[in-house]
Amino acid sequence: MDRTVSTWPMMWSTVHSGLEDSVSADQASVGSAAAYLRFEKEQQGQQGFRGEYSLYGNSEVPGVRGFDENPLAKAGTAINLQWQGEVWALGLKPSYAPESDDDEELRLDGSYLAAAAGNWVMGVGAIDRWWGPGWQSSLILSNNARPMPALWINRNNAHAFESPWLSWIGPWQFTALAGQYESDRAVPDAKLIGMRFTFRPIDGLDIGLSRAIMFGGEGRPEGASTIWNALIGRDNGQLEENDPGNQLASIDARYGFSIGQQSMGLYAQMMGEDEAGAFPARKSWLLGADWTTQLFKADQQWFVEYTNTLADDFLGDAMPNITYDHSRYRSGYRYYGRSMAASFDGDAEAVTLGALNFFDNGANLTAKVTYARLNKDGENRTVVTDQDIFYTVPDGDQNVAILDLGYGTRLLNGWLDMNLQATDKKIQYLGGEKDQWSLGATWTYRF
Helix, strand or coil, X not given: CCCCCCEECCCHHHHHHHHHHHCCCCCHHHHHHHHHXXXXXXXXXXXXXXXXXXXXXXXCCCCCCCCCCCCCECEEEEEEXXXXXXXXXXXXXCEECCCECCCCCEECCCCEEEEEECCEEEEEECCCCEECCCCCCCCCECCCCCCCCEEEEEECCCCCCCCCCCHHHCCEEEEEEEEECCCCCCCCCCEEEEEEEEECCCCCEEEEEXXXXXXXXXXXXXXXXXXXXXXXXXXXXXXXXXXCEEEEEEEEEEEEEEECCEEEEEEEEEEEEEEECCEEEEEEEEEEEEEEEEECCEEEEEEEEEEECCECCCCCCCECCCCCCCCCCCCCCEEXXXXXXXXXXXXXXXXXXXXXXXXXXXXXXXXXXXXEEECCCCCCCCCCCCCCCCCCCECCCEEEEEEEEEEEEEECCEEEEEEEEEECCCCEECCEECCCEEEEEEEEEEC
């Protein structure tokens, strides 16, 4: 599909135009995937009303998440009501989660109000995001934490410029958001600005540029001048007590190409916690490859991914207690105790091998094996200000093996997802320890 595909969620307008422009319906290697997208477009991308009801339970909230939607509570139920018109769209998703890691039983995660203006969509709400090409991790923004309520804007259709002067950029997407953190943290009610620009200058090559800026909050400046200083990079101690905040920036790329009727991709992401010479410094790295096969009358997607969030450890001299931490914002780059980026948190190194199998009857089976070293230096400067919030921040140097299994199938006119996460030992976090086994199931019914 000739569109940028490393910024999620994707707009249905982009999916529709990408399918129509570049995906052959009779190509066997992508037939089932294209058919699935077209089915979902008819279900989810049309004007009118639709709804879902879900019920879920877990024996333990998983400490490590990837590009998936495992519930962040031990038990709960939700109803998702959506309406879409020609200009406006509304999503209302109230949920009840009586056994969660953050003591928040009533939630509106997944709710939004949006409006289209030309080829732009503006909205407000709390929606999951994933910025980057990784399957297991994103170094700057992922769905590891609950979604933050925010104002946002992004392009509706990510097609290329029509102007010959700019058409070389290829299909492109831009999104920006502005949100606010929770009150129970070292700097209550801190603010967040995030921006991401992706483009595809040649067929198969996606390039992404992202920034995340923490600023303001109780006792901190947050006016227009503070935002401007943050945007132009006047921080890192340059303004001393009026330092605007904590910044992260990332560059990522993925190149996908065909091998016969199958495809393969190579990808990388580099994230810096600081800036030096207008480029990210104190860097973390993510490297990976993915490929497809068609075996046993089914479709498979494979990936192998390496993540290192110990600053400058991959290429240079390691600088611990930097990544996702900050001297002023001492609760770190976390929302309700969970990293907003890599689920391994900072100062970690991990390798993941994963496989996704899609059966011809619509069911799917997934498996991942991860070997990780968490909090490699053994120290931690994260401040926990609310004991009712379970901080999923590794406490001490730990080596751990993690197995993830998942299976999805139709059941009782709905859809059932079952998930298992097992570790070879209990992982110690600042909030306590997690059980070695997390077994869960989610049933969803559409109406």
